[in-house]
Amino acid sequence: MYSSYEDLVYKEKYLKLNECGELVIDYPDKLKIIDFHSHLSNLFPGKQNDPTNKGTKIKYLTVPPIEALDLKESYWTNLDYLNKKYSGFASVMKFCIDGIKIFNDMVKGGTFDNYFISQQNNMINKSVILPISTAKSDRSMNAINAAKQYPDRLIPFCSVHPLDPEISKKIYHYKELGAKGFKLKVTDIEMKDKLNTIVELLKICHDAKLPVLFHTGAAFKTEGTKISGMMKKMLNSTRVELYGELLEKLPKDLIFIFGHSGIQEYELVAKYMKAYPSTYAEVSTQSEGSIRYLINEVGSERILFGTDWPALPQAITLSRVLLATEGNIQARDNILYKNAEKLLG
Ligand SMILES: [Zn+2]
Numbered sequence: 001m002y003s004s005y006e007d008l009v010y011k012e013k014y015l016k017l018n019e020c021g022e023l024v025i026d027y028p029d030k031l032k033i034i035d036f037h038s039h040l041s042n043l044f045p046g047k048q049n050d051p052t053n054k055g056t057k058i059k060y061l062t063v064p065p066i067e068a069l070d071l072k073e074s075y076w077t078n079l080d081y082l083n084k085k086y087s088g089f090a091s092v093m094k095f096c097i098d099g100i101k102i103f104n105d106m107v108k109g110g111t112f113d114n115y116f117i118s119q120q121n122n123m124i125n126k127s128v129i130l131p132i133s134t135a136k137s138d139r140s141m142n143a144i145n146a147a148k149q150y151p152d153r154l155i156p157f158c159s160v161h162p163l164d165p166e167i168s169k170k171i172y173h174y175k176e177l178g179a180k181g182f183k184l185k186v187t188d189i190e191m192k193d194k195l196n197t198i199v200e201l202l203k204i205c206h207d208a209k210l211p212v213l214f215h216t217g218a219a220f221k222t223e224g225t226k227i228s229g230m231m232k233k234m235l236n237s238t239r240v241e242l243y244g245e246l247l248e249k250l251p252k253d254l255i256f257i258f259g260h261s262g263i264q265e266y267e268l269v270a271k272y273m274k275a276y277p278s279t280y281a282e283v284s285t286q287s288e289g290s291i292r293y294l295i296n297e298v299g300s301e302r303i304l305f306g307t308d309w310p311a312l313p314q315a316i317t318l319s320r321v322l323l324a325t326e327g328n329i330q331a332r333d334n335i336l337y338k339n340a341e342k343l344l345g
Pocket of ligand 1: 311
């Protein structure tokens with residue numbers, strides 16, 4: 001597909017390399033943009049880094065090597081690459097080691113200085129910052145404090161784990177402190193038979209009038225690959241179907257955002273969006289084709305631009321939205337900022 005990043009920017013419209021060799025957006029006019037999905041170095045569970053520290057250069061290890069990258073599809077669709085990397089038992093180890101390397105890259109690089117440069121390089125005016133909490137560590141206050149420090153650039157969400165003993169009290173408290181929504185990343189492996197506690201938690205978010213964004217979708221397609229059984233179980237632990245089933249038990253006007261638009265499962269996301277009119281799709285990891293598909297299936301009024309920075313470069317998904325909305329300025333404005341403005345008030 002591409003022989004190098006120079007080759008990639010030569011072939012791909014709306015992307016260029018800056019003087020530091022980083023992918024940045026290449027667009028002649030001004031754009032208004034809200035990134036609905038980003039993180040900072042102190043918003044993840046586990047090791048943290050103060051975002052006021054000087055950040056190291058981000059390697060974006062989640063992006064496949066250039067020879068395995070195909071921007072016509074979502075990031076991790078290349079079968080040869082998947083079979084080589086994730087077949088057999090050792091692949092689970094490899095997946096976990098890769099996960100740790102990616103995590104360290106984000107913690108070291110997800111600082112204010114790096115983020116504001118990336119925002120500036122990509123014409124992004126404001127970003128929703130998403131904490132990820134576990135039952136033991138709640139990162140909500142870090143997001144709220146970061147946004148307090150930079151109110152014209154950052155918009156905070158909160159995150160409370162479904163097994164946290166103080167869910168209701170915390171959610172209302174964070175809302176009072178300025179949280180504009182709620183983020184969660186949980187798996188069915190972790191929740192086992194307690195999936196119903198997520199329903200209770202989401203009802204509280206609904207009563208508190210907070211939109212919720214979940215990490216949804218499997219990163220890789222498993223059919224047609226040699227991916228091992230254990231890996232499949234891990235990959236499917238955040239499958240879109242889990243959340244589709246939860247939606248059935250929830251108030252119909254709960255604002256539920258499918259984070260990443262389900263990654264490989266964007267078609268299923270579109271199906272649920274038709275059944276549940278107050279659901280949205282956030283497009284980090286998606287391709288031009290899948291974003292077009294979502295626009296055609298559900299319209300542009302419920303699609304949100306997001307990048308998952310510092311896991312992924314902001315420029316790639318932004319260039320996909322620009323491609324998918326060529327000649328359709330209304331859809332472009334909806335996805336890049338208007339829908340987000342409506343949800344955030
Ligand atoms: Zn994320």
